[in-house]
Amino acid sequence: MSTILSLTLNGRPRTDLVASNLLLVDYLRDVAGLAGTKQGCDGGECGCCTVLIDDEPQHACLTLAARCGGRRVETIEGIGTPGRLSQLQRAFHEKLGAQCGFCTPGMIMAAEALLRRNRHPDEAAIRAALSGNLCRCTGYVKIIEAVRTAAEGG
Amino acid sequence: MSATAKAGQIGRSLPRLEGRAKVTGRAEYIHNLRLPGMVHGKIFRSAVAHGRIRRVDTAAAKALSGVFAVVTSDDIRKVISNPYYGPAFHDQPILAIDKVRHVGEPVAVVLAEDPHVAEEAMRLIIAEYDELPAVTDEVEAMTSTVIVHDALKPAGIFPDLKHLEGRKGTNVALDFHLRRGDVKQAFAEATHVFEHTFRTQPVMHTPLEPMVSAAEPGDGTLTIHTASQSPSFVRMEVARLLGWPENRVRVKTAFLGGGFGAKLYIKLEALVAALALLARRPVKISLAMDEQFFTITKHPSTFRIKSAVDKDGRVTARECEVWWNGGAYADVGPRVTQKSGFTAAGPYDIDNVAIDSYALYTNRPPAGALRGFGIPQLVWAYESHTDMIARALGIDPVEFRRRNILRDGRPQATGTVMKDAAIDKVLDRLVQRLGWSRPFDRGQGSVKRGRGLAVGFKASIAPTTSVAILNLYADGSCGLYCSTVDMGQGSDTAMAQIAAEVLDIPAETVRVVHPDTDVTPYDMATLGSRSTYHMGHAVKRAAEDARVKIDALKADLGVPPGSNVPLAELFRRKYGMQAGNIVGVGSFVPSYASPDHDTGLTPNATPFWMVGGTGAEVEVDTETGHVRVARLINVADLGTPINPRIVETQLSGGAIMQLGFTMQERMEFADGQLLNPNLADYKIPGMRDLPARIESEAVDAVERGGPFGAKGVGETATFGVSPAIANAIDAAVGVRLTELPLTPEAVYRALRKAGR
Ligand code: FES
Ligand code: FES
Numbered sequence: 002m003s004t005i006l007s008l009t010l011n012g013r014p015r016t017d018l019v020a021s022n023l024l025l026v027d028y029l030r031d032v033a034g035l036a037g038t039k040q041g042c043d044g045g046e047c048g049c050c051t052v053l054i055d056d057e058p059q060h061a062c063l064t065l066a067a068r069c070g071g072r073r074v075e076t077i078e079g080i081g082t083p084g085r086l087s088q089l090q091r092a093f094h095e096k097l098g099a100q101c102g103f104c105t106p107g108m109i110m111a112a113e114a115l116l117r118r119n120r121h122p123d124e125a126a127i128r129a130a131l132s133g134n135l136c137r138c139t140g141y142v143k144i145i146e147a148v149r150t151a152a153e154g155g
Numbered sequence: 156m157s158a159t160a161k162a163g164q165i166g167r168s169l170p171r172l173e174g175r176a177k178v179t180g181r182a183e184y185i186h187n188l189r190l191p192g193m194v195h196g197k198i199f200r201s202a203v204a205h206g207r208i209r210r211v212d213t214a215a216a217k218a219l220s221g222v223f224a225v226v227t228s229d230d231i232r233k234v235i236s237n238p239y240y241g242p243a244f245h246d247q248p249i250l251a252i253d254k255v256r257h258v259g260e261p262v263a264v265v266l267a268e269d270p271h272v273a274e275e276a277m278r279l280i281i282a283e284y285d286e287l288p289a290v291t292d293e294v295e296a297m298t299s300t301v302i303v304h305d306a307l308k309p310a311g312i313f314p315d316l317k318h319l320e321g322r323k324g325t326n327v328a329l330d331f332h333l334r335r336g337d338v339k340q341a342f343a344e345a346t347h348v349f350e351h352t353f354r355t356q357p358v359m360h361t362p363l364e365p366m367v368s369a370a371e372p373g374d375g376t377l378t379i380h381t382a383s384q385s386p387s388f389v390r391m392e393v394a395r396l397l398g399w400p401e402n403r404v405r406v407k408t409a410f411l412g413g414g415f416g417a418k419l420y421i422k423l424e425a426l427v428a429a430l431a432l433l434a435r436r437p438v439k440i441s442l443a444m445d446e447q448f449f450t451i452t453k454h455p456s457t458f459r460i461k462s463a464v465d466k467d468g469r470v471t472a473r474e475c476e477v478w479w480n481g482g483a484y485a486d487v488g489p490r491v492t493q494k495s496g497f498t499a500a501g502p503y504d505i506d507n508v509a510i511d512s513y514a515l516y517t518n519r520p521p522a523g524a525l526r527g528f529g530i531p532q533l534v535w536a537y538e539s540h541t542d543m544i545a546r547a548l549g550i551d552p553v554e555f556r557r558r559n560i561l562r563d564g565r566p567q568a569t570g571t572v573m574k575d576a577a578i579d580k581v582l583d584r585l586v587q588r589l590g591w592s593r594p595f596d597r598g599q600g601s602v603k604r605g606r607g608l609a610v611g612f613k614a615s616i617a618p619t620t621s622v623a624i625l626n627l628y629a630d631g632s633c634g635l636y637c638s639t640v641d642m643g644q645g646s647d648t649a650m651a652q653i654a655a656e657v658l659d660i661p662a663e664t665v666r667v668v669h670p671d672t673d674v675t676p677y678d679m680a681t682l683g684s685r686s687t688y689h690m691g692h693a694v695k696r697a698a699e700d701a702r703v704k705i706d707a708l709k710a711d712l713g714v715p716p717g718s719n720v721p722l723a724e725l726f727r728r729k730y731g732m733q734a735g736n737i738v739g740v741g742s743f744v745p746s747y748a749s750p751d752h753d754t755g756l757t758p759n760a761t762p763f764w765m766v767g768g769t770g771a772e773v774e775v776d777t778e779t780g781h782v783r784v785a786r787l788i789n790v791a792d793l794g795t796p797i798n799p800r801i802v803e804t805q806l807s808g809g810a811i812m813q814l815g816f817t818m819q820e821r822m823e824f825a826d827g828q829l830l831n832p833n834l835a836d837y838k839i840p841g842m843r844d845l846p847a848r849i850e851s852e853a854v855d856a857v858e859r860g861g862p863f864g865a866k867g868v869g870e871t872a873t874f875g876v877s878p879a880i881a882n883a884i885d886a887a888v889g890v891r892l893t894e895l896p897l898t899p900e901a902v903y904r905a906l907r908k909a910g911r
Contacts, residue, residue, distance in 0.1 A: 036187040037180020039412070041363035042444045046834035049363055077180035086175065094174040097804050101643030102177030103186075103363045103412030109178060128842040135834065137363055137413050138643045140811030141842050142849050143804055 004067040011035075011079025019066050025059075026050045028066035029076055037077035037106045041135070048134030051107035052076050058114040077106035080113060089113055089151040098147035100138035108134045112148045121152050164656035165863045168800035172648045172663065173410065173641070183409040185367045185382040190437040193369065194223050196430055197273035198440065199263040199280045200449060201255035204291070204518040204827035205301070206284030208253060208262070215279040216265055221272035224434060225280070226264045228252045234432040235396045235425075242388065242420040243316060244328065245308045247484040247521070249425050255284065256303055256483035257520050258827055259449025261426065266434055270441075289518035289827060293480035294457050296326040296515040303483055303516035315749060316489060328481060328514040329489035331496040333755025335568055336507030341472030345463030349544050353536035354894040357455045357480070357822040358815075359448050360525055361839055362642075364412020366447060368423040369439035370431035377431065378405045381424050384414045384640050385680035386670040389424045396425055397432075404428075407671045411642035415812070416524035417451050418642070419682055420487060448822060448832035453525035454491060455480040458499075458536035463507075468550050470559050472507035475499040475537075479522070479529065481514050486523035488514045494616055495529030497750070497760050500568045501537035502578045502612045503559040508568040510755065519824075527613070527870040528683050531813060531877065534611030535895065538878035542607065543891060552882065553586050556610070569614075570756040575866075576764035577792035577856045582610050584790045584854055585770040598887070601778045604785075605887025610768035611874030614761035615867065616683040618747040622676035623693035625654055625701045625739040629730075631722035633658065635697075638670040638678035639690045644869050645801040646686050650694050652797050653862055657698035676740075684867025687797065688763055689743050691862035696741025704737045745860075763858050763866045766792040769810065769875030773883040777911060780903025782884060784846040787814065787876070791851075794858030794866040802868050806851035809872035815840040817877040821896055 002021040007014065010033060017032055029035045029052070038061055041049035050061040053075040081087035086094060089109055099105040108131065115122055115130040122130065127148045136144060160166065176182040199216075213225040228250040231238050238249040251262045263280055267273035290301040306323045309316040316329065342348060368381035377397070383389050386406040394401045411418060423440050430438040442450065456479050463472035477499055481488035496512035545555035560582065563573050585608045586592075598604035624636040635654050641647045651665035668675060678690060705725070706716055712728050714720050726735045745762035770788035775781070789810045796802040819838050823830040831837040851872070858866040877895055885891050890905040 030187075035180075039184075039186065039364070041365070041412075042834050046444070047363055081179055083175040083179050083181060086178065090175075090178040093178045094170055097170060097174075097800055099171070099174060099177040100645070100804060100808060101362075101364070101411060101413045102173075102182050103184065103643075105177050106180040128845070132842045135363065135839060135841055137361055137415070137812065137839060138808050139804060140807035140809075140840075140849065141845055142807040142811075145842070 006067055006070055008069045008071065009073045011075055021067050023066045024062060025064040025066045025069060026061035029061060035076050035078050039103055039106055041103065048111060049104050049107040051110045051134060053110055053114055056114060056117055058111045077109060080109065089116065092147040092151040096143050096147040096150055098139065098144045104134060104136040108136065108144060116152060124149065160656055160863045162656045162659040164652045164662050165797055166795065166799060167652060168798055169648065169662060171645055172651055172667065184364055184412055185369065185380050185409050186364050186412060186441065188369055188380050188439065190369060190371055193437040193439055194266045194268055194434060195270035195273050196264045196266050196438055196440040197270065197277040198261045198446065199265065199277045201251065201258060201260040201262050203255060203284045203286050204258050205287040205289040206255055207287065208251060208255060209283040209285055211263055212281040213263060216276040219272065219276040219279060221267050221269055222276045223266040223268065226266065226430060226433060230433055231429045234429050238396065238429065239308065240392055240396060240421050240425050241310060241485055242487050243310055243313060243489045244485040245310050246304055249429055257518050258829060259520055260483065264430060266430065266438060290326065291517050291519055293455060293478040293515045293517060296517045297478065297513065299326065302326060303518060326516040328485045328516055329492050331493040331512040331755060333496060333508060333510035333568060335570060335756060338472045338474060338507045338509045341507040342463045345471060346466045347464040347548065348461065349464065349547065350461040351540050351543060351893065352457065352459045353539060355456045355532045355535060356895050357519065358453045358820045359822060360415040360417035361447065361834065362413030362415060362417050365442040365444055366418060366422050366450060367441040368427045369437060370427035371437040372431045372435055376403045376405065377428055378407065379424050379428060380407050382411050382418055383408055383424065384411065384418045384642060384682060385420055386672055387638055387677045388420055388680055390672045392421050393424060393428045405673045408640050408669060411640055414642035415526045416682060417447065419524055419680060422450060444834060445832040448829060449520045451486065451523045452482065452520050452822065454488065454522040454529060454532065456532040458533065460536055460540045462540065462544060464544060468548055468555055468558050470503055470505050473500045473505050475510045477512045479514050480517050480519060482517055482519040482521040484521040485514065486521045488522055490616065491524065491529040494614060495533055496755065497569050497614045498530065498612055499533050501541065502561045502610055504561045504565050510568065524682055526809060526812060527873045528616065530611060530613045530870065531873045534609060534874045535877040538609035538611065538875065539881050539893065542882040542885065553591055556582060569750060569760040571758060571760040573764065575858045575860065576612060576766050577854050578610060578612060578766050580854045580856065581766050581768040581790045581792055584852060585768050585788060588788050588850065589770045598774060601776055603775050603777060603887040604772065605775065605883045606770065606772045607879045607882025607886055608768060608770040609875035609878035609882060613765040613870065615685055615688065615763050615765065617762055618744055619679035619685060619689060620742065620744040621678045621689040621693040622742040623690060623697040624676055625697040627701055627722060627737040629723065629726050629733045629735050632664065633660065634666045634668055635694065636668045636675045637690055637694060638675045639686045640670055640681040642681065644805060645798065646681065648801060649687055649797045650690060653691050653694045654698045656863065657695055657702060684765060684869040684871065687868065688861050688866050691865060692743035693741045695862045696743065697739040700741055701737050701739025704739060708737065763860055765867055765871050767871035767874040769879040771879040771883045773880060773887055775884055775887045775902065777888060777906055780899040780906060782897060782899065782902055784814065784880060786848040787846040788850045789872040790854060791868065791871040792854050792856045793868040793871060794856055794861050795864030796853055797863065797865050802853060803851050805868045806872040807849055809870060810876055811840050811845065813873040813876035816895065817880055818896055819898065
């Protein structure tokens with residue numbers, strides 16, 4: 002079974018014919034060609050696939066693409082480019098919040114969602130908001146520092 | 156900064172060269188790779204730990220619409236007649252042949268264009284086994300009548316394994332023995348004798364990019380794209396399996412989404428190579444997270460350690476017996492057994508030492524290298540043991556360590572004289588940071604506080620080779636070709652800094668070309684914290700070679716040596732237009748002397764020593780057994796850091812990984828089945844598990860043998876974490892845990908048992 006999916010992806014309207022059981026993560030990576038969103042686990046456990054749907058952080062590996070009709074989906078590619086980093090991306094880059102970088106897109110999207118609803122989170126709020134996003138490399142120290150730096154506007 | 160670094164590129168904390176690509180999701184991983192005409196493979200795995208394969212029924216899977224092929228070992232043998240691989244032993248079949256030896260062993264593969272179809276078809280495969288009794292414990296495996304492999308099959312590339320060829324009726328894949336001084340006599344004369352046994356649990360690396368490899372057949376060639384830490388080895392081993400010269404196999408990597416030792420040697424590469432030749436089209440296999448747990452693990456271990464101590468609190472003799480649970484296939488376990496065997500007696504100055512270290516085959520998933528190559532398991536034991544002795548003798552644990560510590564200029568257990576190993580400095584800095592001499596808040600009510608520390612060291616794996624090529628293009632820009640794999644440790648950046656320092660250019664302008672065996676030269680592997688030292692030297696030499704050639708070009712053109720005519724201009728003068736190259740080549744293999752087969756002694760056990768220590772402050776809730784790590788301090792000797800801030804992230808990352816192995820991670824087996832192969836039930840540390848305070852420090856040190864005074868760092872922060880925390884728990888509540896992980900249940904049980 003297929004469905005017509007119309008959504009706003011990284012600020013641009015887009016329409017595709019997709020299988021009704023297609024996962025959002027596969028839609029993004031295979032149909033839309035946005036490989037920034039990563040799949041790290043077998044479903045809902047790692048946060049690597051975190052994207053924003055109407056500003057809310059969601060696991061793209063647990064979301065059906067067809068359910069995103071009429072909604073705003075944002076991925077890491079929509080946040081900034083290598084030549085024009087967002088403040089949060091710049092902080093991750095400069096504070097070394099990314100090591101292997103595999104968790105980084107999901108981590109940044111989760112942090113982005115946090116900063117949109119709370120411009121100045123304290124460390125406890127950062128830890129709580131990012132607690133569903135796993136990282137095996139960094140020990141999180143520099144990730145927290147990066148989000149704090151972005152929150153402090155620098 | 157090292158005296159030899161002048162251009163300002165060493166000791167410079169620039170962000171990762173590829174940082175912008177990573178924070179924007181543009182970095183390249185094999186995870187993202189799609190090849191035209193590609194099919195996906197899904198592996199059907201054994202449900203039993205040990206058994207003879209009676210029948211594999213693939214009919215229903217083959218019949219499913221969309222399935223391209225279903226492959227078993229019979230098919231594999233059509234393209235690879237002797238399909239057994241491995242770095243130390245050729246013991247692992249590409250797909251199970253006749254027998255399965257662990258739960259999760261690959262038995263068959265389904266190929267389909269749609270990975271979901273491949274998965275569905277895989278579930279239709281039926282296998283029947285005649286189950287055999289299984290051996291799972293490393294100590295039992297020593298004497299068990301259950302034999303995992305009929306005969307040992309050493310690979311032959313390690314000369315010290317050759318004597319094991321054809322050995323039958325044993326699960327001991329390798330035994331390493333070290334004898335120094337007169338242990339018997341020293342124990343007879345001892346004032347005190349202490350003996351304890353420690354155990355570690357099975358855990359997994361869980362890189363967040365699960366293992367992934369693809370193979371693409373060409374015209375008499377094969378290209379393998381793989382998330383591998385050892386592209387040069389993959390090429391050699393696949394070429395050997397196929398009986399091809401190396402130049403027909405090309406191996407390419409990209410950034411790795413973590414490795415930690417999981418992606419070493421051969422994992423999926425031999426399988427995708429065979430499948431691609433059978434299918435005559437590209438084949439990609441991406442493991443799911445759960446499959447990684449069946450592919451490679453960290454060695455569980457049992458360590459019996461016994462010390463003789465004189466009346467002054469000096470350790471006069473130590474006896475170590477270590478059993479390593481290597482699982483069903485040796486992988487690199489025999490190396491772990493030997494190399495870690497060198498240092499099993501700890502960073503102490505002990506005249507009489509006996510070490511026996513055994514690599515055991517069992518019916519568990521294979522074990523290999525995991526961030527420390529066996530060292531964290533050893534430090535866990537010897538630093539817990541050290542505190543227990545100090546406590547029993549009523550000596551302060553720091554004071555006891557100082558009395559016995561191994562200093563530069565003194566021989567270590569192998570007889571190798573220590574150099575550039577700042578063990579005492581690391582201990583001193585931990586003591587200072589912990590404020591050891593100051594009064595310490597012991598807590599109140601049901602929450603008790605304690606602190607502890609631990610120091611460990613490691614001999615770098617040797618001898619291994621690195622080769623680098625530096626190419627200066629016609630416009631004067633620079634490409635660096637090396638097969639070191641950047642899996643998050645920042646090697647691209649560090650290597651660029653080393654090349655840039657020699658060439659006196661900004662590191663940002665160096666382009667690091669990623670491993671591609673058709674393009675980048677040989678490197679043994681990215682493992683064991685060896686790259687900074689080995690590849691660092693090779694890169695430095697390649698850049699120096701290029702400089703010599705620039706000077707020759709200047710001389711050729713009559714340009715005075717000191718002049719600053721740009722390189723592009725030199726090329727223009729030489730070739731009359733923008734053209735030409737200068738290619739610098741460098742290689743490095745350190746000196747090393749193999750240990751004597753009978754005594755384990757050697758005058759040169761390692762090119763360099765790694766030293767790491769941890770201090771911990773904990774709070775133990777005596778009502779629940781819950782342990783909160785309030786403060787974790789990691790201090791390391793890594794020589795002179797090339798990039799101090801990247802080094803700091805390596806320390807905190809390594810320490811938190813080891814915190815997971817210490818407090819919470821354990822692969823749970825019941826009735827031969829693995830109960831928790833997923834991140835929901837196998838919990839790695841998340842943000843909520845972090846200590847409130849984490850501190851990292853590199854002591855002021857120089858590795859005189861290293862490039863610009865540097866040495867490796869990837870593993871160092873893992874060494875001391877587990878025993879430091881166990882020692883702190885003991886200090887808080889007076890109970891001693893001897894088995895990892897230190898879960899609330901384990902603490903609670905120990906408290907009740909002690910009547911507290
Ligand atoms: S891939 Fe979605 S949570 Fe892991
Ligand atoms: S940077 Fe590697 S998993 Fe987070």
